[in-house]
Amino acid sequence: MTIAARSLPAQRLDDGRASKAAAALSAIDVFLRSNQTPSFIESSVRDEFHYNIGFLKSVSPQAFTRAWRTPLAYLFSRVCYESLHAAGRAKTPNDAALEHLGVQYGEDWQPALVKFLRKLNLFCTAAALNDGVKFSISPGLHCETPFTIPSTGLTIAKENSSEVQACTLFGTDGRSVLLQVGSKNLSLDPESSSNDSTLCCSRCPKLDAGEQQILMQPYEISLLRTENSAVLTPDNILDFQRNSRQIFQAALQVIQIYAPEIFAELKDNLQVIIAKPRELGGITNVSDSHLPGLMIASLLAEPYELADTIIHEYYHNRLFYLDELEPLLIKSDNGSSADLYSPARDDLRPILGVWHALYVYLPVFRYWAAVYEDEHLSDHLKSYAADRLARFGLHLKIFDAQVDLKHEAFTEAGDKLRRKLHLEVEECFSHLAAMNIHPSALPAFECDDDGSIRPVTASSDGRHLNVFEVVNHHIVSHCPEPRRTELLSMIEANCLH
Amino acid sequence: MDKSNKLIELSKLTVEDEVVKSFVEELESATDSEEAQWTQPFAAAGKMSGKSITKFDIDL
Numbered sequence: 001m002t003i004a005a006r007s008l009p010a011q012r013l014d015d016g017r018a019s020k021a022a023a024a025l026s027a028i029d030v031f032l033r034s035n036q037t038p039s040f041i042e043s044s045v046r047d048e049f050h051y052n053i054g055f056l057k058s059v060s061p062q063a064f065t066r067a068w069r070t071p072l073a074y075l076f077s078r079v080c081y082e083s084l085h086a087a088g089r090a091k092t093p094n095d096a097a098l099e100h101l102g103v104q105y106g107e108d109w110q111p112a113l114v115k116f117l118r119k120l121n122l123f124c125t126a127a128a129l130n131d132g133v134k135f136s137i138s139p140g141l142h143c144e145t146p147f148t149i150p151s152t153g154l155t156i157a158k159e160n161s162s163e164v165q166a167c168t169l170f171g172t173d174g175r176s177v178l179l180q181v182g183s184k185n186l187s188l189d190p191e192s193s194s195n196d197s198t199l200c201c202s203r204c205p206k207l208d209a210g211e212q213q214i215l216m217q218p219y220e221i222s223l224l225r226t227e228n229s230a231v232l233t234p235d236n237i238l239d240f241q242r243n244s245r246q247i248f249q250a251a252l253q254v255i256q257i258y259a260p261e262i263f264a265e266l267k268d269n270l271q272v273i274i275a276k277p278r279e280l281g282g283i284t285n286v287s288d289s290h291l292p293g294l295m296i297a298s299l300l301a302e303p304y305e306l307a308d309t310i311i312h313e314y315y316h317n318r319l320f321y322l323d324e325l326e327p328l329l330i331k332s333d334n335g336s337s338a339d340l341y342s343p344a345r346d347d348l349r350p351i352l353g354v355w356h357a358l359y360v361y362l363p364v365f366r367y368w369a370a371v372y373e374d375e376h377l378s379d380h381l382k383s384y385a386a387d388r389l390a391r392f393g394l395h396l397k398i399f400d401a402q403v404d405l406k407h408e409a410f411t412e413a414g415d416k417l418r419r420k421l422h423l424e425v426e427e428c429f430s431h432l433a434a435m436n437i438h439p440s441a442l443p444a445f446e447c448d449d450d451g452s453i454r455p456v457t458a459s460s461d462g463r464h465l466n467v468f469e470v471v472n473h474h475i476v477s478h479c480p481e482p483r484r485t486e487l488l489s490m491i492e493a494n495c496l497h
Numbered sequence: 498m499d500k501s502n503k504l505i506e507l508s509k510l511t512v513e514d515e516v517v518k519s520f521v522e523e524l525e526s527a528t529d530s531e532e533a534q535w536t537q538p539f540a541a542a543g544k545m546s547g548k549s550i551t552k553f554d555i556d557l
Binding site: 018019020022023024025026027028030031034036053056057058061062064065068069081084085088283284285286287288313316353356 | 521
């Protein structure tokens with residue numbers, strides 16, 4: 001039995017967003033030349049912005065599109081637009097914009113916005129490199145290593161070091177990146193070995209995804225001094241990408257084999273994967289609505305489990321996209337308090353988090369169903385796949401029930417999708433019985449970071465626990481009453497009848 | 498990185514373009530609307546980050 005994959009309409013996820021970001025760029029240029037421009041943006045910055053727009057219009061559409069269809073370009077235009085919108089009304093930008101501007105609590109955001117507007121120079125440098133033409137930045141743009149030129153995969157850094165080095169970017173001669181460190185002028189050519197000992201320019205590793213490529217560029221978000229970029233501080237993070245490449249490549253191959261419909265869509269939309277050691281940063285994996293097509297993923301040495309992570313994070317990206325097409329949650333509920341139990345987390349979550357979980361676990365369940373049905377699978381992977389199906393089947397029932405508690409938080413479009421997902425959860429759960437998978441009779445397993453698959457045991461007597469007991473235990477440990485009793489009754493009814 | 502099968506021609510995105518025009522109007526408008534058009538009627542901001550969950554050797 002196979003469960004049909006659900007596909008989006010035949011369109012690229014990022015077409016609309018990249019075009020919208022380009023339209024916003026043009027609108028910002030018009031606004032900065034109008035007499036309504038906020039007075040704190042000096043004329044030199046406005047003139048430079050206008051000059052840069054002219055440059056981007058002069059390069060080939062291929063070079064511009066390549067530079068612009070990047071997660072950072074979307075973020076750049078969105079943050080500029082939203083901040084200028086707020087500035088025009090003498091308001092403070094929204095929290096997400098402030099975070100991406102790098103503004104700390106209590107700091108003045110206006111100078112940060114002025115600096116941020118000048119980062120358009122980076123996209124001009126990228127477009128110039130893509131087209132092999134010159135582009136000059138005057139005065140130069142202050143940068144701190146390590147950083148990347150968006151879309152090119154180039155890394156500017158001290159060799160094998162994430163040490164911060166202040167430098168000034170002056171653009172490109174069409175081939176090399178032109179910089180100044182102190183009083184020393186540098187011309188860094190990624191294709192030659194003549195890199196200066198002060199700084200070097202190298203290319204990040206890439207993953208092959210069909211006819212497409214995915215950059216493993218840890219510095220794609222380095223220009224943002226946010227909590228996410230803080231996870232990218234180790235000296236060896238670029239080497240970590242190189243060393244992780246093979247296992248990520250294997251994970252993509254697993255997706256291609258077991259979830260070909262997802263792979264066909266993912267390869268066209270996923271642009272950057274940043275691998276990180278699992279223990280780094282206090283987080284495992286990250287997807288951000290402001291960085292479409294980018295994910296931060298913790299390395300796992302088991303490609304089947306890593307494929308699960310990639311599908312999971314990709315579907316967060318996908319739901320952000322659907323939400324941008326048409327809002328799915330009533331806006332006031334997006335920032336609602338974290339009061340919902342989630343079987344996938346030890347902390348309580350807002351409706352947005354549980355809603356995303358419901359959406360992303362469905363394709364992950366289908367992926368494991370396809371893996372489980374592979375007759376050539378090793379015994380330990382077969383056992384693990386069975387655990388995932390039983391566990392995620394129960395998780396889906398719980399997510400669905402939790403989302404239903406907040407049904408009034410959904411827009412009409414969101415409610416339509418919510419009802420559709422409910423039916424899919426029922427379908428997945430009935431699929432479990434058809435595969436003769438029963439959570440209360442199925443030994444539970446976990447995948448360790450080194451890829452080993454281990455039984456989940458009771459610490460008291462070492463007994464191998466079953467999946468029902470593990471899920472049950474998490475509810476008892478983390479779900480507040482009275483919901484705890486209700487959910488325990490629900491999963492008992494589904495598992496022990 | 499170039500995954501486009503649809504090129505974006507910035508030179509064609511003038512103020513005559515409907516989307517550009519609506520963005521400009523909103524930026525220049527003195528109306529105190531709730532949010533920038535980017536997010537309303539479009540998406541709200543969000544970030545999904547996983548955190549470690551209880552694993553192995555459960556104390557029953």
